[in-house]
Each structure stands twice: as structure tokens, then as C-alpha cells.
Amino acid sequence: MTQQKLKRVLVTGAAGFLGSHLSDALLAEGASVIGVDNLATGSLDNLAHLASEPRFEYEQADICRPFDFGDIDFVFNFASPASPPDYMRLGPETLRVGSDGTVNALELAKRYGAGFLHASTSECYGDPTVHPQPETYWGNVNPIGPRSVYDESKRFSEATIMAYHRYYGMRTGMVRIFNTYGPRLAPNDGRVISNLMMQALRGEPLTIYGEGLQTRSFCYVADLIRGIVALAKSGEPLPTNIGNPEEWTILDCAQTVLKVTGANVPIVFKPMPEDDPKQRKPDITKAKALLGWEPQVALREGLEKSLDYFRSQL
Ligand code: UDP
Numbered sequence: 543m544t545q546q547k548l549k550r551v552l553v554t555g556a557a558g559f560l561g562s563h564l565s566d567a568l569l570a571e572g573a574s575v576i577g578v579d580n581l582a583t584g585s586l587d588n589l590a591h592l593a594s595e596p597r598f599e600y601e602q603a604d605i606c607r608p609f610d611f612g613d614i615d616f617v618f619n620f621a622s623p624a625s626p627p628d629y630m631r632l633g634p635e636t637l638r639v640g641s642d643g644t645v646n647a648l649e650l651a652k653r654y655g656a657g658f659l660h661a662s663t664s665e666c667y668g669d670p671t672v673h674p675q676p677e678t679y680w681g682n683v684n685p686i687g688p689r690s691v692y693d694e695s696k697r698f699s700e701a702t703i704m705a706y707h708r709y710y711g712m713r714t715g716m717v718r719i720f721n722t723y724g725p726r727l728a729p730n731d732g733r734v735i736s737n738l739m740m741q742a743l744r745g746e747p748l749t750i751y752g753e754g755l756q757t758r759s760f761c762y763v764a765d766l767i768r769g770i771v772a773l774a775k776s777g778e779p780l781p782t783n784i785g786n787p788e789e790w791t792i793l794d795c796a797q798t799v800l801k802v803t804g805a806n807v808p809i810v811f812k813p814m815p816e817d818d819p820k821q822r823k824p825d826i827t828k829a830k831a832l833l834g835w836e837p838q839v840a841l842r843e844g845l846e847k848s849l850d851y852f853r854s855q856l
Contacts, residue, residue, distance in 0.1 A: 546657045546713065546775050547615040552576045554605050554647055555621035557584030559726045560661065560719070560763070564618055565589070567767045569597055576611050580604040582635060583623045588726050605643040610650060616774065617651040619644060620661040622696075626689065626815070627732030633691035640695025641702075648706045648714075659774045660703050660716040662781060664822055665693045667718075674789075674823040677718065677781045687817040700781065707779050715778050717770050720785025720824045724763030724844060725851035735760065738796055739845070739852040742805035752814030754793030759823045761786035762844035765837035772833040785824035786837040795841070802845040 551568055555561035556577025561584065565575045574597040577589060581602065592598040603609050605621050622639050623629040629636040644660065651658040667675045668683030683693045700716055707714045723735035730736070741748050761784070769784035790798075796809055829835045839847070 546777055548573045548774065550574045550576070550614050551616040551618065552578060552611065552614045552650070553618045553620060554578045554643070555584060555661070556600070557581060557586055557588050558620060558624070559588070559728065560722065560766070561620040562588035562726055563763050563767045564620060564770060565592070565598065567771050569595060571771065573597070575599070576601060576614065578603050578605060578609065578611070579621065582632060583628050583728070583731070585728070605646050606638045608646050608649065610653070614650070614654050614656050616657045616659070617647050618659050618661075618774070619647045622661070623692070625728070625731040625733045629692040630688055636691045637695045640699045644699040644702055648703065648712070652706065652710060652712060657774065657777070658703065658712060658714040659770070660699055660714070662700055662716040662718045663692070663696045664718055664720040664783070664785065664824065665689065666697055666700065667822070668693060669817065669819040670821065673821055674787060674825040675783070676825040677783055677828055684817050688815070689817050713777060715773060715776070716781050717773055718781050718783045718824075719766065720761055720783065720822065721758045722761045722763055722766045722785075724848050726763075727848075729852065729855035734758070734792060734795065736852075738799040739803065739848065740855065742799050742803040742807060743852055743856055745805065745807055747808045747810040748796045748799065749812050750792055750796055750809055751812050751818065753811065754796065755791050756818060757789050757791050757821045757823065758795070759786055759789045760795070760841050760844070761837055762839035762847065765839050769829060769833065769835045772835050773829070776833060778832055782829055782832065783824040783826055784829055784835070785826065787824055787826055788840060789823040790841060798842055798845060802842060802849060
């Protein structure tokens with residue numbers, strides 16, 4: 543295992559939920575961080591605590607145009623709309639950031655001989671017919687459905703990164719991220735955890751799409767970021783799942799939100815969105831063996847840790 547240098551690193555999407563937590567973790571490791579964002583879905587609130595951090599520099603830029611803020615030894619490519627309502631609203635922008643944006647980020651890393659880690663997604667598996675999903679599964683993606691702007695953007699990024707690895711010998715890697723939650727998850731981004739937590743705290747009915755029998759596996763953000771930093775250092779070029787394999791129906795997830803918030807509100811059922819995956823759960827055998835990583839925070843505990851944050855967003 544080659545240990546990658548993390549001294550002066552660039553994070554695209556640094557004002558986002560994951561980008562901001564990743565920037566914090568890299569600063570804690572002693573790195574200097576250049577955070578880039580165009581604020582399409584990110585928020586400067588997520589970086590406010592770094593205002594007087596001398597090792598953090600913020601650059602507002604759209605990575606769909608070539609960019610360069612000086613010498614770096616690693617690029618973390620985390621820029622993209624990521625919640626289903628966001629990427630469906632910003633469809634063409636999502637396709638562009640995963641194509642032009644990824645190429646520009648790769649070209650930058652190539653110029654400086656830097657390592658590269660890309661935020662990929664469990665959406666590469668689409669509505670999976672193999673369960674749980676190992677990295678070797680090629681997926682079941684609708685290339686023209688409403689989610690295709692995100693899924694194909696991320697799959698194009700993966701293909702491009704593998705090409706830069708194979709043709710140019712670049713040190714690249716990619717993490718397939720499964721559903722993640724925690725402080726800084728945008729309260730209005732329409733994801734299930736933010737919707738249910740905010741609804742419960744406002745005393746509104748919890749919205750469940752379909753019958754709530756579809757499953758997801760929720761990872762607390764600190765667990766995810768620990769896995770991502772370990773993966774970046776490992777130098778592993780092939781996709782690696784990082785996620786919590788504890789699988790929940792959306793209905794059971796809603797019951798847990800009611801317990802954690804103490805809310806006494808009804809559940810209302812809404813239509814199931816088109817192409818909504820019926821099941822999702824990471825096979826993390828690879829991450830365990832390669833990185834010695836596994837998640838430590840169960841859903842109930844993670845929701846308790848997130849409660850103050852969601853309250854502060856009321
Ligand atoms: N969902 C729900 N109620 C909501 C928001 C989402 O039942 O208010 C469902 C959604 O249909 C999906 C699951 O929760 O089956 C997870 O949705 P999310 O948008 O968080 O992310 P996804 O895993 O679909 O990308």
C-alpha cells in the first residue's frame with residue numbers, strides 16, 4: 543500500500559455537506575486545504591467555522607471551467623448536486639460537473655502529479671438486483687430516467703478517472719458513497735433524513751413515499767469521512783464502497799426519527815418517485831479488508847448526535 547501525501551490538498555464541493563466535513567478532517571490531519579465551490583447547492587455556513595483558520599483557503603469557482611490555485615499534492619473531487627430533488631432541478635448542471643468538472647479536476651491533478659479521489663455513489667448500482675451491493679456489481683441503471691442526470695454523470699466520471707489512471711498512470715481512486723446523514727445535511731434538500739427530522743421537529747406529518755418498504759442503509763458522516771481519508775491514503779484505484787450496512791425500511795427509519803425527536807405526529811404516504819431504488823445496502827467486505835474500516839455509529843445514535851444541528855435549522 544503506497545501512502546499518499548496530503549500536505550496541500552484541494553477539495554471541490556468544499557461548501558457542501560461532505561466537502562466541509564472532509565475539509566475539517568484534512569485540516570485535523572495537518573494538511574493545508576483549498577476549498578472550491580460555486581455554491582450551487584453548498585453553503586458558506588458550512589465553512590464559517592474555518593474563517594480564521596490559516597491553513598484553509600476558500601475559492602469561489604465553477605469547476606466546469608478550467609481552474610488552478612497553485613501547487614497541490616491531492617485533489618478530492620466532491621462537487622456535485624447530490625440530493626434527488628437538487629440534481630433533478632439542476633439536471634444539465636449535474637451532468638456537466640460530472641463530465642467537464644471531473645475532466646478539469648483530473649487535468650489539474652495531472653499537471654501537479656497529484657493524487658485524486660472522487661466522490662462516486664451507490665447510484666452507480668441503480669435499482670440493484672444484487673443485494674447487498676459489492677463493487678464488482680455493474681448495476682441496473684435507467685440511462686434516460688429522471689435519476690439518469692446524476693447516475694450517468696457519476697458513471698461517466700468513474701470511466702474518465704479509470705482512463706486517466708490507465709492511460710496516464712495517474713494515482714486515482716473513487717469511493718462509492720451510500721446514504722449519509724449528520725450535521726450540515728441541508729435541512730431543505732429533500733433527502734429522507736433531513737425531511738423527516740425537520741418535519742418531526744416542526745410538528746408536521748412525516749412524509750413517506752410509496753409504502754415505505756423500500757430500504758436504505760444510513761451512514762453517520764464521521765464514519766464516512768474516516769473511511770474516505772483512509773481510502774485516499776491507501777492509493778487503491780478501483781471503486782470502494784464506504785457506507786453502513788445496517789439496512790432500514792423507510793418506515794422503520796421514520797419510527798426511529800419519532801423516538802429520537804419525541805415527536806407525536808402522524809405519517810402520511812405520498813406517491814413513490816419514478817425509478818426510486820427498492821433496496822440498497824453496501825457490501826463493505828473490501829473496505830474492511832483493505833482499510834480496516836467499519837462504521838461505529840448506529841442510526842439511532844447518529845440521529846441523536848444530529849438533533850441539535852437540525853434544531854438549530856428550525
Ligand atoms: N423518501 C421518503 N420521504 C421523504 C424523502 C425521501 O419516503 O420525505 C424516500 C425516497 O423515496 C427514497 C428514500 O426515502 O426511497 C431515500 O431518499 P433520499 O432522497 O434520501 O435518497 P436516495 O437514497 O433515494 O438517493
